[in-house]
Amino acid sequence: MAQEATTIDSVVSAYESDSSSLIQVLLDIQRRNRWLPKETLKEVSEKLDVPLTQVYHVSTFYKAFSLVPKGRHSLCVCLGTACQVRGAPRLLDKVVDAAGVKPGATSPDMRISLDTVNCLGCCALGPVMTVDGEYYSNPSTKEIQDILAACK
Amino acid sequence: MPTLRSAADLEKLRKDILAKRDPNRPCVTICSGTGCHAYGCDKVSDAFEKEIQKQGLKDKVDIRRTGCHGFCERGTLVVIFPQETCYLKVKPEDVPEIVSKTLMEGKVVERLLYTDADGRKIVHEGDIPFYKHQSRIVFGNNRLIDPKRIEDYIALGGYSAAAKTLLKMKPEQVLAEVKKANLRGRGGGGFPAGRKWEATRNAPGSPKYVVVNADEGDPGAYMDRSLLEGNPHSVLEGLLIGAYAIGSHEGYVYVRQEYPLAVENLSIALEQARALGLLGKDILGSGFDFDVKVHRGAGAFVSGEETALLTALEGRVGESRPKYVFPAVRGLWGKPTNINNVETWATVPLIINRGADWFTGIGTAGSKGTKIFSLVGKVNNTGLVEVPMGMKLRQVVFDVGGGIPKGKRFKAVQTGGPSGGVLPESLLDLPVDFDELTGVGSMMGSGGMIVMDEDNCMVDIARYFLNFLAGESCGKCVPCREGIYQMLKILNRICDGKGSESDLELLQEIAEVVRDSSLCALGGTAPNPVLSTLRYFRDEYEAHIKEKRCPSGVCKALISYYIDPVKCQACMICLKNCPVEAISGGKNLVHVIDQEKCTKCGGCLEVCPPKFGAVVKLSGVKVPEPVPRGTEVSRVHA
Numbered sequence: 001m002a003q004e005a006t007t008i009d010s011v012v013s014a015y016e017s018d019s020s021s022l023i024q025v026l027l028d029i030q031r032r033n034r035w036l037p038k039e040t041l042k043e044v045s046e047k048l049d050v051p052l053t054q055v056y057h058v059s060t061f062y063k064a065f066s067l068v069p070k071g072r073h074s075l076c077v078c079l080g081t082a083c084q085v086r087g088a089p090r091l092l093d094k095v096v097d098a099a100g101v102k103p104g105a106t107s108p109d110m111r112i113s114l115d116t117v118n119c120l121g122c123c124a125l126g127p128v129m130t131v132d133g134e135y136y137s138n139p140s141t142k143e144i145q146d147i148l149a150a151c152k
Numbered sequence: 153m154p155t156l157r158s159a160a161d162l163e164k165l166r167k168d169i170l171a172k173r174d175p176n177r178p179c180v181t182i183c184s185g186t187g188c189h190a191y192g193c194d195k196v197s198d199a200f201e202k203e204i205q206k207q208g209l210k211d212k213v214d215i216r217r218t219g220c221h222g223f224c225e226r227g228t229l230v231v232i233f234p235q236e237t238c239y240l241k242v243k244p245e246d247v248p249e250i251v252s253k254t255l256m257e258g259k260v261v262e263r264l265l266y267t268d269a270d271g272r273k274i275v276h277e278g279d280i281p282f283y284k285h286q287s288r289i290v291f292g293n294n295r296l297i298d299p300k301r302i303e304d305y306i307a308l309g310g311y312s313a314a315a316k317t318l319l320k321m322k323p324e325q326v327l328a329e330v331k332k333a334n335l336r337g338r339g340g341g342g343f344p345a346g347r348k349w350e351a352t353r354n355a356p357g358s359p360k361y362v363v364v365n366a367d368e369g370d371p372g373a374y375m376d377r378s379l380l381e382g383n384p385h386s387v388l389e390g391l392l393i394g395a396y397a398i399g400s401h402e403g404y405v406y407v408r409q410e411y412p413l414a415v416e417n418l419s420i421a422l423e424q425a426r427a428l429g430l431l432g433k434d435i436l437g438s439g440f441d442f443d444v445k446v447h448r449g450a451g452a453f454v455s456g457e458e459t460a461l462l463t464a465l466e467g468r469v470g471e472s473r474p475k476y477v478f479p480a481v482r483g484l485w486g487k488p489t490n491i492n493n494v495e496t497w498a499t500v501p502l503i504i505n506r507g508a509d510w511f512t513g514i515g516t517a518g519s520k521g522t523k524i525f526s527l528v529g530k531v532n533n534t535g536l537v538e539v540p541m542g543m544k545l546r547q548v549v550f551d552v553g554g555g556i557p558k559g560k561r562f563k564a565v566q567t568g569g570p571s572g573g574v575l576p577e578s579l580l581d582l583p584v585d586f587d588e589l590t591g592v593g594s595m596m597g598s599g600g601m602i603v604m605d606e607d608n609c610m611v612d613i614a615r616y617f618l619n620f621l622a623g624e625s626c627g628k629c630v631p632c633r634e635g636i637y638q639m640l641k642i643l644n645r646i647c648d649g650k651g652s653e654s655d656l657e658l659l660q661e662i663a664e665v666v667r668d669s670s671l672c673a674l675g676g677t678a679p680n681p682v683l684s685t686l687r688y689f690r691d692e693y694e695a696h697i698k699e700k701r702c703p704s705g706v707c708k709a710l711i712s713y714y715i716d717p718v719k720c721q722a723c724m725i726c727l728k729n730c731p732v733e734a735i736s737g738g739k740n741l742v743h744v745i746d747q748e749k750c751t752k753c754g755g756c757l758e759v760c761p762p763k764f765g766a767v768v769k770l771s772g773v774k775v776p777e778p779v780p781r782g783t784e785v786s787r788v789h790a
């Protein structure tokens with residue numbers, strides 16, 4: 001906990017405790033911690049002098065924030081239009097099948113989280129997915145299984 | 153580098169940079185845009201560094217990592233200057249050969265060149281048909297610039313437009329020039345930038361703000377990101393010029409946090425510009441002060457709408473505000489604010505340098521200059537393309553885009569993102585033009601252009617966009633929140649084969665209400681995908697409703713997979729691949745799909761060897777009775 005408090009302190013002070021930097025502060029904490037625990041939100045609310053309701057409003061509105069812990073490995077299937085017309089729904093089905101996790105969810109053993117995004121900027125590879133930042137263009141069921149097996 | 157105090161300082165710096173460069177010295181340019189990144193361009197770069205070192209060329213060859221060149225389909229792209237030899241799909245394994253053949257011996261590696269339809273090899277980047285039909289005035293410099301080095305931008309004459317503006321022009325003259333150029337906003341609405349700038353300048357109150365909209369929420373579009381990643385200074389220079397014309401000393405760039413490379417390159421660009429005195433106090437000795445902050449957006453489509461974006465800049469949830477007072481009058485913190493799209497800002501320095509007359513010489517009567525599109529979907533040359541306004545959609549899709557892959561038939565092209573429309577083949581001769589596109593029920597939008605072929609179902613596409621919009625509506629106003637949801641429910645019903653004929657009228661009616669009564673343009677344009685598909689592809693809706701048939705074989709509830717017993721060779725491939733064990737049969741036994749168990753994933757169709765072609769997709773017809781279990785292949789074939 002002490003560790004976490006210093007992180008919040010350093011992030012908040014980087015923005016000079018300016019209340020308009022709420023989203024920036026939350027983004028930084030989200031990036032370091034990969035999710036936003038309740039205590040963190042409370043602390044941010046106090047340190048930035050922003051009502052807790054507003055902190056919740058912001059952290060539930062945007063897709064970038066997670067209020068639940070994320071798995072060790074992050075799977076991301078692109079559902080942008082370019083990928084959609086090239087069969088992204090089929091890819092998503094295959095990943096859901098193989099991983100046993102629904103979009104937006106994390107496996108109970110905290111091994112993987114599955115999310116969807118709206119364009120990864122590499123539409124030429126579509127339909128495309130990323131696993132911990134590595135790109136895979138239209139992987140087959142077998143390839144997906146192998147990728148998942150490598151996620152310990 | 154010392155701080156620049158005048159236009160002469162800037163010019164001297166440019167000359168110094170050029171003097172240090174030998175135009176004949178080879179330079180290996182490696183595209184490091186997001187697309188090529190996905191292909192592993194980092195490994196290619198590393199391989200070049202190693203190989204150049206190994207072959208003793210370290211002091212004779214430069215390496216430059218640039219932003220996206222545009223032809224993402226064929227990444228990783230490598231262009232070797234000064235010859236401009238363009239290699240496509242370069243892998244780390246290819247690098248030793250490129251270094252020894254091209255750099256050492258001056259020869260070309262044929263197999264990595266572009267091959268045209270007639271089998272001819274094309275050496276120079278600019279001669280590749282994909283590029284030849286474009287006019288890359290805004291995006292074209294990406295290939296010449298390492299975005300992390302301001303020298304590269306200055307070497308090309310960067311910031312000379314800013315110097316000219318700040319030191320030689322009055323703000324009113326700048327406004328007049330931009331107005332004369334009739335530069336229309338590239339972010340969606342196409343509103344004349346000059347008029348907006350003027351309104352902000354004339355609005356009472358200070359300070360005034362200028363903002364770059366780099367939210368790019370359009371799913372499947374990545375041109376703003378690539379411009380910001382590849383040539384951040386062009387955007388900053390435009391912003392600086394606008395700030396001067398408007399009388400603003402504070403700027404913001406609102407960029408989504410999902411674009412880490414854009415945030416990084418932009419932040420580096422800001423630092424370098426500040427270090428040279430191109431941002432900060434008394435820029436170039438003009439007495440004008442201006443600086444820029446970066447604000448990362450947390451990802452929500454509505455945040456790209458300008459009033460929502462401004463709310464987010466204030467640290468609150470990005471919901472739209474009613475626009476009876478424009479941001480030009482009351483924007484950020486209630487002060488006059490001018491917001492423009494990335495591409496709009498990046499076009500400004502060109503207009504200042506080359507003049508409004510040059511700019512208006514490109515394009516159509518109402519739409520001047522060029523537009524960058526993210527040409528994606530079912531098209532051979534996926535990539536970022538910049539074409540003059542007025543080019544026909546057909547030319548964009550077929551000449552630049554190289555047509556539809558796998559010999560399929562073109563069905564539609566979608567422009568304008570989720571707020572845009574789906575246009576059929578009969579409108580392919582429409583010119584790319586703000587007003588023409590709006591006239592047929594679509595819009596220019598920020599530049600998404602998605603090509604669809606015969607395998608894409610138009611009802612499903614409408615549903616896709618509405619599903620996206622239902623999730624992105626901020627929920628503040630009822631017509632948008634509820635209307636989109638109701639339209640989505642109807643579309644789901646139709647795709648599930650449960651639609652009735654009255655649904656089409658109802659859809660039309662709801663669409664019109666949502667369009668006319670929503671708070672912001674998200675709701676105002678949300679019905680476009682529905683209205684345009686209803687208008688141009690009504691027959692597909694009717695097939696779903698009346699015949700329970702999905703003509704493109706997409707809607708799962710309306711299709712069945714069937715194994716033709718006469719063609720089945722009992723190879724066991726589909727049987728082993730079926731995730732739900734719905735396929736029975738065995739060695740020498742005809743395979744049969746249990747329609748009750750089948751989840752219609754299509755896996756069997758994907759794996760059935762093309763030479764057999766036994767698995768077929770049926771829609772709107774009854775699935776034939778299966779052959780009795782245990783039927784031997786030889787019996788059916790005989």
Ligand SMILES: Cc1cc2nc3c(=O)[nH]c(=O)nc-3n(C[C@H](O)[C@H](O)[C@H](O)COP(=O)(O)O)c2cc1C
Nearest residue numbers: 337338339365368369456457458492493496673674
């Ligand atoms: C729902 C919605 C989303 C938008 N998203 C963007 C966007 O991602 N990028 C953008 O530049 N403009 C976007 N716009 C348009 C902006 O509201 C605004 O018109 C634009 O940034 C003005 O710049 P321009 O005049 O240079 O186009 C969006 C509008 C709406 C209604």
Ligand code: FES
Nearest residue numbers: 078080083120123
């Ligand atoms: S739509 Fe999937 S990468 Fe662009």
Ligand code: FES
Nearest residue numbers: 183185187188220
């Ligand atoms: S990212 Fe390399 S060509 Fe687009």
